Amino acid sequence: MNMLKKKSFLDIITYVILIVVAITCIFPVFWMLSSSLKTNEEIFKNMSLLPETWQWGNYAEAFLKAKFGMYFLNSLFYTIVGVGAIVIITSMAAYAFARLEFWGKNILFFLLISTLLIPIPGAFVPLYLLLKSLHLLDTRTGLLLCYISGGIAFGLFLLKSFFEDLPKEIEEAALIDGCSRFGIYWKIALPLAKPAVATLVIIQCLNIWNEFLLALVVLQDTSKMPIQRGLMVFQGTHMTDYPLLMAGLTIATVPIVIIYLLLQKHIVKGITAGAVKG
Amino acid sequence: MISSRKEKTFNLLFIVPALVLFLVFNLYPLLRTIQLSFFEWNGIDKDMLFIGFAQYKHIIFSNPAFWKSMWNAAYITLLCLTLQNGLALLLAILVNRQIKGENIFRVIFFLPPVLSGIVVGLIWKFIYDGNFGILNTCLISLGFEQFKDFAWLSEIKTALSSVAVVHMWKGFGYGFIIFLAGLQTIPNELYESAEVDGANKWQQFINVTVPSMIPVFTMVSVLTVLGAMQIFDLIYSMTQGGPAGHTDVPITKIYQYMNNGEFGYSTAMAVVFGMLLLIVSLIQFYVSKKIKN
Numbered sequence: 001m002n003m004l005k006k007k008s009f010l011d012i013i014t015y016v017i018l019i020v021v022a023i024t025c026i027f028p029v030f031w032m033l034s035s036s037l038k039t040n041e042e043i044f045k046n047m048s049l050l051p052e053t054w055q056w057g058n059y060a061e062a063f064l065k066a067k068f069g070m071y072f073l074n075s076l077f078y079t080i081v082g083v084g085a086i087v088i089i090t091s092m093a094a095y096a097f098a099r100l101e102f103w104g105k106n107i108l109f110f111l112l113i114s115t116l117l118i119p120i121p122g123a124f125v126p127l128y129l130l131l132k133s134l135h136l137l138d139t140r141t142g143l144l145l146c147y148i149s150g151g152i153a154f155g156l157f158l159l160k161s162f163f164e165d166l167p168k169e170i171e172e173a174a175l176i177d178g179c180s181r182f183g184i185y186w187k188i189a190l191p192l193a194k195p196a197v198a199t200l201v202i203i204q205c206l207n208i209w210n211e212f213l214l215a216l217v218v219l220q221d222t223s224k225m226p227i228q229r230g231l232m233v234f235q236g237t238h239m240t241d242y243p244l245l246m247a248g249l250t251i252a253t254v255p256i257v258i259i260y261l262l263l264q265k266h267i268v269k270g271i272t273a274g275a276v277k278g
Numbered sequence: 279m280i281s282s283r284k285e286k287t288f289n290l291l292f293i294v295p296a297l298v299l300f301l302v303f304n305l306y307p308l309l310r311t312i313q314l315s316f317f318e319w320n321g322i323d324k325d326m327l328f329i330g331f332a333q334y335k336h337i338i339f340s341n342p343a344f345w346k347s348m349w350n351a352a353y354i355t356l357l358c359l360t361l362q363n364g365l366a367l368l369l370a371i372l373v374n375r376q377i378k379g380e381n382i383f384r385v386i387f388f389l390p391p392v393l394s395g396i397v398v399g400l401i402w403k404f405i406y407d408g409n410f411g412i413l414n415t416c417l418i419s420l421g422f423e424q425f426k427d428f429a430w431l432s433e434i435k436t437a438l439s440s441v442a443v444v445h446m447w448k449g450f451g452y453g454f455i456i457f458l459a460g461l462q463t464i465p466n467e468l469y470e471s472a473e474v475d476g477a478n479k480w481q482q483f484i485n486v487t488v489p490s491m492i493p494v495f496t497m498v499s500v501l502t503v504l505g506a507m508q509i510f511d512l513i514y515s516m517t518q519g520g521p522a523g524h525t526d527v528p529i530t531k532i533y534q535y536m537n538n539g540e541f542g543y544s545t546a547m548a549v550v551f552g553m554l555l556l557i558v559s560l561i562q563f564y565v566s567k568k569i570k571n
Contacts, residue, residue: 014372021369022386024447028401029389031412035404047415089295096292103286108293112300119555121508122532122548125541126307126314129321149303152296181289210394212511213529217536228396232515235400242404249397260392264385267392271452272459 029253036062036246043242055243062247066238070223071230072251075209077140078226082147083204087197089148090155095185097156098163099171109160115153124217131218143218143226147211151204158270162196163189199270202263209256227252315546320539333546344547347526348554354442354527355506359499362446366453366498371487373454374461384458387451395448395511402444403516406430431517437525441516445509452505453498460494461487489570496566500559507555 035043036058038051063069096102097109127146128137136142170192171184179187190197215229222233231248238244260267315333317326337344369387373380390398405411408429417425430440468486477485510529513519519526519534528551535544 011377014375014377018369018372018377018383021365022383025386025389025451028398028405028447029393031405032397032401044410047412089299093293093296096289100289100292101286102289102293108297111305112293112296115304119504119508119552119559120304120308120311120548121529121552121555122311122544123304123307125532125536125544125548126310127303128536129310129314129541130303130307132321145299145303149299152300152304156296181285182292185292206392210396212394212396212514213533216514217533228394228511231396231400235515242410245400246404249400253393253397256392256394257389260389261385264388268384268388268455268459271455 032246032249032253036243036250038243040241040243058243058247059251062244062251066234066244066248067222068227068230068234068248068251071225071227074224074230075226075228075252076255078144078147079205079208082144082151082208083201085144085148086151086155086204087200090152090200091159091190091193091197092185093152094156094159095163095189097160099168099189100181109156113153113157116157124213127214128217137218138220138224140224143215143224146214146218147208150214151207154203155200158200159193159196162193166192195266198263199266202259202266203270205259206256206267311545311548314542315549317542319542321541322539326542329542333543334550337543337547337550343523343526344528344531344550346523347528347531348551350438350525351507351509351527353438354445354509355503357439357442358446358449358502358506362450363453363498363502365446366450367457369450369454370457370461373458384455387454389451390448391452393448396515398444398448399512399515402447403431406440406516408432432521434521434524437517437521441509441512441525444516445506445512448512449502449505453502456494456498456501457491460491464490492566492570496562500562503558503562504555507558 034050037054037056039055042048042052063072093112097105131137131139131142131146134142136145166189170188174184174188175181209226210228211226212228212232215226216232219225219229222230225233227248231245231252234248235245314326316328316330318329318333319326369383373383405413406429408414408427411430413430414425414428430436464487468490469482472482472486507527508529509527510533513525513527513530517525519530528547532544532547532551535547
């Protein structure tokens with residue numbers, strides 16, 4: 001009896017702590033959503049949890065007048081092209097490192113994933129100079145190249161071990177049937193690597209969609225800016241237009257939260273693979 | 279599978295795109311950083327002035343603002359290592375008690391790490407706002423009248439801690455997920471045999487959980503240090519380093535010098551900062567190895 005009491009008391013404490021922390025996690029996001037649907041007067045005068053009347057018009061204004069629609073499309077472009085390129089480039093290389101023989105294989109692999117282990121803070125300074133000398137400063141291509149190269153080490157690390165664990169027999173059979181090496185990679189190995197590719201895609205989507213510092217250094221032209229940068233531009237010029245700012249924040253957050261909720265298992269896998277193995 | 283010479287060369291084509299990008303956008307910038315750190319250069323002139331270690335000397339011995347920014351980041355880091363990781367571990371242990379709704383808590387706790395630094399910074403800037411932030415409204419309604427119009431992010435006393443709180447809010451879910459994954463890899467038999475030996479829950483925690491978790495503790499603390507020391511987006515969106523440099527961190531300093539066209543000086547600062555980070559990480563791995571043996 002005493003044991004049972006003690007156990008249920010512990011359970012109550014557990015739930016109280018977990019629920020309090022959960023509310024602390026959610027409240028700021030809820031507050032952003034709620035404030036994005038208020039009028040400016042409401043923001044300044046009262047602190048009701050929900051808006052008096054829901055101002056959906058704020059979103060129309062945010063998309064068009066505040067240009068968050070344009071920033072959103074830019075972010076979508078950078079994320080899709082960047083992640084696509086990362087997947088193709090790193091899966092090709094990872095397949096080669098896992099399966100093929102070539103000169104200097106081990107040294108090249110450790111060189112390529114070394115950026116995972118060595119912190120290089122302030123790399124944005126030489127990247128700025130590099131893009132300048134390549135005449136790629138303030139271009140979409142320049143920013144994309146930074147993003148793609150930033151994803152290579154993690155992609156290689158994740159995919160190489162996955163390719164190594166795939167059974168060799170199917171590939172050997174295909175080779176005997178006269179399939180080319182590239183054909184085997186493209187038609188057999190890559191489709192089999194779907195779970196690992198999914199993890200890579202999600203982690204890189206988060207990285208590119210949420211990236212700010214490189215976008216700050218590389219871009220000047222507002223029409224090319226991703227949404228994280230656009231938010232700071234808006235905030236700098238409309239200091240106190242909180243409903244529109246909160247609408248912009250929501251627009252920047254919704255896609256990432258949807259992807260997160262749909263595919264959270266893959267994200268957790270990516271995080272723990274990177275951390276526990278590394 | 280044995281490959282011929284010709285094949286070995288052809289196979290290299292698979293890694294060429296990755297290798298080229300790595301050489302141009304990772305390796306070259308690293309070497310360029312080291313090279314530039316020995317020159318005085320504004321990024322425009324044709325001529326770069328070689329000045330040896332002069333910039334390093336200046337940064338290390340005569341730049342209190344840099345050390346102030348290091349201290350600020352270290353302060354945030356220490357709070358994260360203790361409070362944030364302590365909370366993350368506690369939550370992981372609680373969720374690991376096979377409670378109902380484990381997955382819901384997991385999803386909720388990992389929500390802040392998924393959000394961007396800019397989004398989180400701007401939401402919290404709004405919450406902290408002196409005049410119409412909800413934090414002060416709550417405090418005043420609880421009877422703390424002194425917080426009327428109190429601007430958390432522009433007061434010297436509170437700015438840095440306020441930013442640190444947001445960084446911890448954004449980061450604890452990350453440690454939580456890794457701790458939980460680590461806890462779940464500890465085989466149940468270890469606990470069972472400890473129980474047979476008469477160990478109570480606390481003794482089981484000290485004798486089974488802690489030793490098995492040392493590699494995970496190391497990993498989380500290294501990631502915490504690297505993340506907190508290199509904090510930028512939150513600072514940039516909440517305080518821009520203010521008031522008067524009280525929330526400046528190394529990356530904002532490097533960015534400021536670069537923006538002033540002092541390319542040589544900013545790269546030297548990046549090298550000093552990078553070396554310090556590397557040393558701290560190595561010490562952490564070394565200490566964890568010592569403890570394990």
